[in-house]
Amino acid sequence: xxxxxxxxxxxxxxxxxxxxxxxxxxxxxxxxxxxxxxxxxxxxxxxxxxxxxxxxxxxxxxxxxxxxxxxxxxxxxxxxxxxxxxxxxxxxxxxxxxxxxx
Amino acid sequence: xxxxxxxxxxxxxxxxxxxxxxxxxxxxxxxxxxxxxxxxxxxxxxxxxxxxxxxxxxxxxxxxxxxxxxxxxxxxxxxxxxxxxxxxxxxxxxxxxxxxxxxxxxxxxxxxxxxxxxxxxxxxxxxxxxxxxxxxxxxxxxxxxxxxxxxxxxxxxxxxxxxxxxxxxxxxxxxxxxxxxxxxxxxxxxxxxxxxxxxxxxxxxxxxxxxxxxxxxxxxxxxxxxxxxxxxxxxxxxxxxxxxxxxxxxxxxxxxxxxxxxxxxxxxxxxxxxxxxxxxxxxxxxxxxxxxxxxxxxxxxxxxxxxxxxxxxxxxxxxxxxxxxxxxxxxxxxxxxxxxxxxxx
Numbered sequence: 001x002x003x004x005x006x007x008x009x010x011x012x013x014x015x016x017x018x019x020x021x022x023x024x025x026x027x028x029x030x031x032x033x034x035x036x037x038x039x040x041x042x043x044x045x046x047x048x049x050x051x052x053x054x055x056x057x058x059x060x061x062x063x064x065x066x067x068x069x070x071x072x073x074x075x076x077x078x079x080x081x082x083x084x085x086x087x088x089x090x091x092x093x094x095x096x097x098x099x100x101x102x
Numbered sequence: 103x104x105x106x107x108x109x110x111x112x113x114x115x116x117x118x119x120x121x122x123x124x125x126x127x128x129x130x131x132x133x134x135x136x137x138x139x140x141x142x143x144x145x146x147x148x149x150x151x152x153x154x155x156x157x158x159x160x161x162x163x164x165x166x167x168x169x170x171x172x173x174x175x176x177x178x179x180x181x182x183x184x185x186x187x188x189x190x191x192x193x194x195x196x197x198x199x200x201x202x203x204x205x206x207x208x209x210x211x212x213x214x215x216x217x218x219x220x221x222x223x224x225x226x227x228x229x230x231x232x233x234x235x236x237x238x239x240x241x242x243x244x245x246x247x248x249x250x251x252x253x254x255x256x257x258x259x260x261x262x263x264x265x266x267x268x269x270x271x272x273x274x275x276x277x278x279x280x281x282x283x284x285x286x287x288x289x290x291x292x293x294x295x296x297x298x299x300x301x302x303x304x305x306x307x308x309x310x311x312x313x314x315x316x317x318x319x320x321x322x323x324x325x326x327x328x329x330x331x332x333x334x335x336x337x338x339x340x341x342x343x344x345x346x347x348x349x350x351x352x353x354x355x356x357x358x359x360x361x362x363x364x365x366x367x368x369x370x371x372x373x374x375x376x377x378x379x380x381x382x383x384x385x386x387x388x389x390x391x392x393x394x395x396x397x398x399x400x401x402x403x404x405x406x407x408x409x410x411x412x413x414x415x416x417x418x419x420x421x422x423x424x425x426x427x428x429x430x431x432x433x434x435x436x437x438x439x440x441x442x443x444x445x446x447x
Contacts, residue, residue, distance in 0.1 A: 025126070026133040036130075036147030041154035048158065068129035 010034065012086035012093055014042045015079060018052055024070040043073060051079035104131055107145040114152035116159045123155065167387070168423075170341050170396040177348035184355030194250050195300070200228070200271040203283065203295040208268035213286075214240075217271065217296065220286040225273050231258055232269035240264060246274045273298065313370065314350070317378040325382045326389075334393050341396055346384040353380030390429075392422035393444060399429055408433070422447075 007015065017031040029039050046052045052073045062069035075083060087094050108131065112124045127148050134144045167173040200217065202209060209217075214230040221228060229246040231239035237258035244260075273284075275298070285293040321327055333339055357376030361369035390399050399420035406416030417432040430443040 024133075025130045026137075030137075036144045037150035038147070040127075040147065040151035044151065044154055044158070068132045069125075070129055071126045 006089075007082055007086045009090055009093075010038065011042055011046065012083065012090055013096065014039060015046060015051060015075060015083050015086065016093055016096075018073050019075045019080070019083060022070075023072045023074060025073075028073075046079070047073070051076060051082050104135075104141045104145045107142070108148055111145070111148040111152045114149065115155050119155055123152070127151075168398045170391075173387075173398075174341070174344055174348060177345060177352055181348055181352035181355060184352055184359055187355075187359055194248070196275050197246060197250060197301055198273050198275055198298040199301055200273055200284065200296045200298055203297050209271045209296070210268055211264055211266050213294070213296075214269070214271050216286045216289075216294065217273075217284065222284045224276050225284060226276055228271060228273040230264060230269055230271050232264055232267065233258075238264045243272075246272050248274070271296075272301070309370075310354070313354075313373050313377055316374055317381055320374075320378050321381055321385075324378060325385055327385060329385065329388050333388060338388075338393060338396060342384070342388050345387070346381065349380040349384045350377055353377055389442065390420065392424065392426050392429075394426040394446075395422065395424045397423055399423075406433075 013032050014028055014034070017028045021027045021031045025036075025040055025043065028034075028043070029036060032039065043052065043054075047054055052075055054071050054073050057070050057072055059069055105128075108124060108127050111127075112120050115123045127145075131141060131144065135141050166176050200209060202213075209230075211230055214228070218228050227242060227245045229240050229243040231237065231243060238261045239258045241260045241262060243258070283295050283297060285295045288294045329342070333342055353376040354373060357372045358369065361372035387398075391397065392399060400423045401421050403419045404417075405419060406414045408416060410416065415432065416434055417430060420429040420431070422428075425447055427444055427446040430445065432443075
């Protein structure tokens, strides 16, 4: 397996949470139960490695819902490959994210 | 408070990413607050995120101290700037402290009133103050100091009557020598004599030397007193010596300035800490410089793992930005004085 696809358990958990949840920082924290000091640096690292990409939502959507705009993260194609590989490596990961989400 | 924490953490983030970073964290904080989560703990995580971004900055600015010329220039600039500010904090020549004759004992408020009622011809004004956590001074203190600062009392509140009890007296004089006497009539008859001493200590050179000597003694406890065999030739040694002198001078002056402003009673402690840290920085900086061009080494890379020290080499590697060589520093040397390994390219 290439090194780029070998994610730590925490990174794989966060990647799985992005794929399963709304995909902004606080939702990842809620799904994984990890503290902010772990989640946000991990998001930066995943984005730097090209496994996720970020995009600000439009101001009009945030205004309509009367909240600040969110920065959404989406799993890229490389990220999806890495996530699939991680699910094979960590078999309980899919259950963990699914349970947390439920 | 949470907003302030985020704002402080944002200073760590590289400037190009700061606005975006702050907007994201502020937006996320809104969700945390709305969900009733621990907002302060959430914001403390922002510091870790900010540090990560700072460490992995893709477009770092050239370090101020990277080249030897810029390093010495920056240190000289700091020392000069601090040196220019120092006179503003030194007590003026014509302000003296009044003490009981021969005993160096504090003066009571009653004695002060005696002096104030019988001012000698060479004393323009006199004021009483009592240093401490809740320092107080008589209302004529400003007339004596005229913008100067007391050496043992940072802030004080002005009162009409500081109450009985010992304190200190300062006087503004029209002329002075190293020290002189003033006298006032005693209620019991005769005259009471007081000594006047300048606020500015005369033995500054000796105090500076002692602080420097103590800092040198403390140095082995703070860092490795070794250049790792990297200082080769007169150019490296003269650069190190100049850097050491400028760093110590700058740190001493800055510590003196900060100490006078924030904690006059702790001035000597601040000078000692500032001097020791400056010497420590000079040694550590020199161990991270190329022995050929004296540029700051860059691109640190860690090798190995602390748990595998018996199986593989564990340490860090730095490279000269000019391409002169690699520096290998083992994390598990038997002695801190062991030479660093320099590999010429």
